[in-house]
Amino acid sequence: MSSASTDKTRVLIVGGGAAGISAAYAFSLHPDRFDVTLYERSSSPGGMATSTPIDKDKYGADYINDGVQGASPVFHNTYAIFERLGFNASDVGMQPGHRQVEYLDQHFLHFVLDDATHNFLRFGDDIKKFGKVLKVIKALEPLFALISVSAMLRMFRFSKEFGEVIVFPLVALFFGTGNQTPFISCAILERVFMDPNMRLFEYSAESFLASIPTMRAFPRLSTLYSAWKSLVEEQGQGSVRVINEREVTRVERSSAKKRGGVQVWSRSTGGTDNEQSVVDPGEEHQETFDELVICTDADAALTILGKDARWKERRILGNVKYLWDVTVTHNDLEYMEKYYRVQYDSCLRSMQDPDNVDKQKKFEFAEKHFSPLYFIRSYPNDKRKVEMSFDLTVYQPQFDGVSPEGIKPDSLSKGSDTASGIPLKEHVFQTIFLDNSPESVRFWSKDEINPDKVILQKWWKQQSHRWQHYAGTVPWMGLINGKVGASSGPSLYQDHKHMANRITPISPVHGPFSVELHSHRRVEQV
Structure with missing residues (x-):
C-alpha cells in the first residue's frame, strides 16, 4: 500500500471525488514534505463526475456525462484546473422549460405572468416586490441566513402561487436543491441574484429574469479525472498515489499529536x-498514517470514524441531512412531451404590447431557436415537490461533434440556440426523481418511462441544503478540521456541488502550504 519515508508526513486521503483529488493535487505541489495515499472505493476518481458510454449510431454521440452536466461561469478555479489539464468547458445558453401548462423561459416568461385575459401581469406586484426584498436580505444577510425561503415568502406576504410557480422551480432547477428548496437559506437565494461572485441570474422588475443565464457544459469528465490523476501522481514525483477500488472501513486516532497516530483499516473492492x-x-488490511483527510459525505465520514468520532464531530457532521435521488437517462420522447413543453408553440406568446418591436424580435428568435435544455414540473397535488429533466443532446457538446477534451478556446461556443441536427426523437434525456421518502415517491412517474428506452438508471446521495445546514454545520467546520490528526474536505458539506468542491483546491488540508490557491488568478500563477 503506502510507501512512506521517515522524514515525510504520511497522509491518507479518503475519497477521490472533486474534494479528494483537489487535496491530492495540493499535496503533490510539495513532494518533499508529504507522502500521500488516496483511497477511492469506486473504479475511477471523480465522485459524481462520471461518464457513461452510449451507442453513437443510435444517439449521435458515444458518451454522456451522467452525474454532473455543467456549472455557472463563476466557478473560476474549476475552469482553471480544466485548462491546466488541457480541457475546456463549452458555453451554452440556458433555456429552461416548465411543465406543459406553466412554461418558464426568457422568451415566454410573460405567458406565466399574464392572467387568463392577458390584461395585467399575474405576478407583477410580487416580482417588483421581490427586487426590493433582495436588497433587504442583502443588507441583513447574517439574520436571513437562518431564515428559509418559504418563511421569507410568508414574511413579506408574497402570494403562494408566486412561490410555487416562479421561485421554487427556478431555484430547484438552477441551484440543484430539488424538493428541499422551500427549506434552504434565503441568503443563498439573494446571492445568486446579487452577489457579483455567485450571480446566476439578472433580476428584472418586469419579467423576473432579464436575460438567459449562461452555463458551461463540461468535457468528458471520466477522461478529465484520469488526466488529473496522472498529473497528481507525476507532479508528486512518487510521493502521491491515487488508488481506486479501495474502501476505508474504519479508523482510530490517537489523542496525542504524534507520528503514526492514525490507524486505518481498508479493503479492496x-x-x-x-x-x-x-x-x-475483500478482506480488511491495517495501515498506519500520521494525518487523515476525509473527503466523503458527512454520513460516510461518521461511519468511518465510528466510535472514534468526537462529540463535536458527531454534532456538526450529524446535522447534515441526506436524501436519495434516482436519475433515469432515457430516449422516451413521449414521456417528455406528456409532462414538458419540448417543442415550440406560438400560443405561449404574451398578448401584451403586440406592437412592441423588441418583443416581436424575441418571439422570432425563440421560434427559430427553441431548444430548452432544462425542464421542471411541479406535482399538481403538492407544488412544493418537483421533477427535473435535461435534454442532454442539447446540453452536452459532444452531440455537436466537440471532442472529449472540450471546445477549443478559439472556437465558437456551443449554445442552446444552435442545437445539433439530431432529430428530437433521437435525443437523450435525463429525468431526476427526487427524495425516495414515502412523501415524495408517491408522486413519482418513473414507471411511465418506457423500459425499452431507458439507457441508464442510477441512484445518488444528495444533501438537503436546509437552512439548518448553514446554521449548524458550515460555520463550525473549523472546530473539527485539523484536530486529532484529521481534516475534512468540503465534500462533507458540498457533496453534490461538484464545482464547489474545487473552488479552493487546498481547502481539505489544514493550512500546510505557504501558497494558497483562492482564486482563478492565483491558480494561474502557481
Missing part, C-alpha cells in the same frame, strides 16, 4: 454499482 454500493469487498 470491485468498484461500486448504480446504487452506489460496493461490489465484491
Whole structure:
C-alpha cells in the first residue's frame, strides 16, 4: 500500500471525488514534505463526475456525462484546473422549460405572468416586490441566513402561487436543491441574484429574469479525472498515489499529536454499482498514517470514524441531512412531451404590447431557436415537490461533434440556440426523481418511462441544503478540521456541488502550504 519515508508526513486521503483529488493535487505541489495515499472505493476518481458510454449510431454521440452536466461561469478555479489539464468547458445558453401548462423561459416568461385575459401581469406586484426584498436580505444577510425561503415568502406576504410557480422551480432547477428548496437559506437565494461572485441570474422588475443565464457544459469528465490523476501522481514525483477500488472501513486516532497516530483499516473492492454500493469487498488490511483527510459525505465520514468520532464531530457532521435521488437517462420522447413543453408553440406568446418591436424580435428568435435544455414540473397535488429533466443532446457538446477534451478556446461556443441536427426523437434525456421518502415517491412517474428506452438508471446521495445546514454545520467546520490528526474536505458539506468542491483546491488540508490557491488568478500563477 503506502510507501512512506521517515522524514515525510504520511497522509491518507479518503475519497477521490472533486474534494479528494483537489487535496491530492495540493499535496503533490510539495513532494518533499508529504507522502500521500488516496483511497477511492469506486473504479475511477471523480465522485459524481462520471461518464457513461452510449451507442453513437443510435444517439449521435458515444458518451454522456451522467452525474454532473455543467456549472455557472463563476466557478473560476474549476475552469482553471480544466485548462491546466488541457480541457475546456463549452458555453451554452440556458433555456429552461416548465411543465406543459406553466412554461418558464426568457422568451415566454410573460405567458406565466399574464392572467387568463392577458390584461395585467399575474405576478407583477410580487416580482417588483421581490427586487426590493433582495436588497433587504442583502443588507441583513447574517439574520436571513437562518431564515428559509418559504418563511421569507410568508414574511413579506408574497402570494403562494408566486412561490410555487416562479421561485421554487427556478431555484430547484438552477441551484440543484430539488424538493428541499422551500427549506434552504434565503441568503443563498439573494446571492445568486446579487452577489457579483455567485450571480446566476439578472433580476428584472418586469419579467423576473432579464436575460438567459449562461452555463458551461463540461468535457468528458471520466477522461478529465484520469488526466488529473496522472498529473497528481507525476507532479508528486512518487510521493502521491491515487488508488481506486479501495474502501476505508474504519479508523482510530490517537489523542496525542504524534507520528503514526492514525490507524486505518481498508479493503479492496470491485468498484461500486448504480446504487452506489460496493461490489465484491475483500478482506480488511491495517495501515498506519500520521494525518487523515476525509473527503466523503458527512454520513460516510461518521461511519468511518465510528466510535472514534468526537462529540463535536458527531454534532456538526450529524446535522447534515441526506436524501436519495434516482436519475433515469432515457430516449422516451413521449414521456417528455406528456409532462414538458419540448417543442415550440406560438400560443405561449404574451398578448401584451403586440406592437412592441423588441418583443416581436424575441418571439422570432425563440421560434427559430427553441431548444430548452432544462425542464421542471411541479406535482399538481403538492407544488412544493418537483421533477427535473435535461435534454442532454442539447446540453452536452459532444452531440455537436466537440471532442472529449472540450471546445477549443478559439472556437465558437456551443449554445442552446444552435442545437445539433439530431432529430428530437433521437435525443437523450435525463429525468431526476427526487427524495425516495414515502412523501415524495408517491408522486413519482418513473414507471411511465418506457423500459425499452431507458439507457441508464442510477441512484445518488444528495444533501438537503436546509437552512439548518448553514446554521449548524458550515460555520463550525473549523472546530473539527485539523484536530486529532484529521481534516475534512468540503465534500462533507458540498457533496453534490461538484464545482464547489474545487473552488479552493487546498481547502481539505489544514493550512500546510505557504501558497494558497483562492482564486482563478492565483491558480494561474502557481
